[in-house]
Every structure is written in C-alpha cells, then in structure tokens.
Amino acid sequence: KQEVTQIPAALSVPEGENLVLNCSFTDSAIYNLQWFRQDPGKGLTSLLLIQSSQREQTSGRLNASLDKSSGRSTLYIAASQPGDSATYLCAVEPRSGAGSYQLTFGKGTKLSVIP
Amino acid sequence: KAGVTQTPRYLIKTRGQQVTLSCSPISGHRSVSWYQQTPGQGLQFLFEYFSETQRNKGNFPGRFSGRQFSNSRSEMNVSTLELGDSALYLCASSFGSSGTDTQYFGPGTRLTVL
Numbered sequence: 274k275q276e277v278t279q280i281p282a283a284l285s286v287p288e289g290e291n292l293v294l295n296c297s298f299t300d301s302a303i304y305n306l307q308w309f310r311q312d313p314g315k316g317l318t319s320l321l322l323i324q325s326s327q328r329e330q331t332s333g334r335l336n337a338s339l340d341k342s343s344g345r346s347t348l349y350i351a352a353s354q355p356g357d358s359a360t361y362l363c364a365v366e367p368r369s370g371a372g373s374y375q376l377t378f379g380k381g382t383k384l385s386v387i388p
Numbered sequence: 389k390a391g392v393t394q395t396p397r398y399l400i401k402t403r404g405q406q407v408t409l410s411c412s413p414i415s416g417h418r419s420v421s422w423y424q425q426t427p428g429q430g431l432q433f434l435f436e437y438f439s440e441t442q443r444n445k446g447n448f449p450g451r452f453s454g455r456q457f458s459n460s461r462s463e464m465n466v467s468t469l470e471l472g473d474s475a476l477y478l479c480a481s482s483f484g485s486s487g488t489d490t491q492y493f494g495p496g497t498r499l500t501v502l
Contacts, residue, residue, distance in 0.1 A: 304488075305488070307490065307491065314476075315495055316392075316493040316494050316495040316496050317478065317480075317491075318493070319490050319491065319492060319493075322490045324488060362431070364431075364491075373443070373444060374421070374438070374443045374484075375421065375433040375436055375446065376421075376423075376433065376480075376491060377433070378423075378430055378431040378432075379430070381430070
C-alpha cells in the first residue's frame with residue numbers, strides 16, 4: 274500500500290528566506306507526483322505536476338524535484354513571502370490496477386512566513 | 389474558464405440522515421474524483437468516475453456512494469450519517485488520463501453531523 278510522508282508537519286520562516294519542503298513515498302511505481310497548496314478552509318490549488326519520467330518542474334519561484342528511485346520529492350520556494358503561508362500537500366498517482374485514477378496524499382506541511 | 393464548483397458549500401445534518409453533495413467539473417473534463425478530508429486522517433480517496441463509470445473506489449463503507457451524469461456532473465451520497473462523517477468533502481476534475489493529468493479541486497463542501 275502506497276504511503277506518503279511529509280516532514281516537517283509545520284515550518285515557520287522569516288520573509289525572504291528560501292526553503293525546502295520534503296515528501297517521501299514508499300512505492301516507486303507512480304505515474305506522477307503533484308504538489309498542492311491549501312489555504313485554511315479552502316480547496317486545493319495545484320502548483321506543479323511532475324511525471325514519472327521527469328526530474329523536476331519549475332513555476333515562478335517554485336521548483337519541484339522528483340527522485341523516483343529513492344521515493345523522494347522536494348518543493349523549493351525561493352524568496353518566501355507572507356502570501357506563501359498555507360499548507361502544502363504532495364500526492365502521488367500510483368501506477369497499479371488498484372491504485373490508478375486516484376491520488377494518495379501526505380498529511381501536509383503547514384508553512385508560516387513571518388513578515 | 390470556470391473552475392470546479394461544489395454545492396452546497398456548508399451542510400449541517402443530524403445522525404441517521406442522508407445527504408447528497410454535487411460537483412460540476414471544468415468544462416471538457418470527463419473525470420471526477422471525490423475525497424474526504426479530516427484533521428486526523430487527512431485526504432482520503434472515495435471514488436472516481438469517468439464517462440458515467442466508476443473506475444476506482446477507496447476503502448469506505450457502502451453508505452458512501454456516487455454517480456456521474458452524461459454531462460460529467462457528479463453527485464455523492466452518504467446515507468445513515470454518523471458523527472465521524474463530519475469532514476470537508478472535495479471533488480476534483482481532470483481529462484481522465486493517468487499520468488499526465490493535473491487534478492483541479494473545487495472549494496469543498498463542509499459537512500457537519502450533529
């Protein structure tokens with residue numbers, strides 16, 4: 274059974290700092306890995322999707338990497354801003370008959386950027 | 389283009405009642421997935437529909453059911469509500485191809501069971 278872990282559960286940084294969020298998964302048989310952000314009481318906003326054949330994706334100040342063999346992904350946020358404060362979730366789409374067409378999520382990292 | 393919409397946004401029900409939640413996907417998307425989010429368990433997959441067919445189902449009791457209509461809109465139903473069903477229910481839509489599709493989530497329906 275695929276399990277996704279995100280460490281740390283919470284992170285507080287001063288504005289302007291670069292930071293890295295970590296995600297690990299137990300089964301490397303995945304189609305893709307996605308990073309989302311969730312603001313309190315709201316739905317999820319997709320940030321980046323990395324297909325299993327890719328190593329990284331970039332969007333603005335965000336860069337996500339994927340090392341499928343070691344079961345790890347990182348989300349790098351450059352020059353953090355107070356507006357980046359949210360919970361960041363990673364999710365994998367398992368490559369298996371029973372696991373297809375669904376996402377398995379980590380519990381998230383709650384990020385606070387202090388002005 | 390319009391995003392994923394969910395109705396209602398908030399619901400309060402009592403134990404034993406049943407509830408129906410609705411999700412309208414992004415235009416052109418044929419896949420709709422449902423997730424339950426609770427503080428303790430996080431996000432858990434309920435089921436996924438594509439072209440009116442359920443392709444995958446999570447590990448939830450039979451009280452949780454869903455369906456998809458020909459216009460790709462989807463509903464989920466929970467019968468005989470329990471206190472533990474209180475959660476944020478999220479739906480997501482995509483084109484429906486494994487591996488390449490980004491999932492777009494709606495704002496969710498907050499269900500409170502008293």
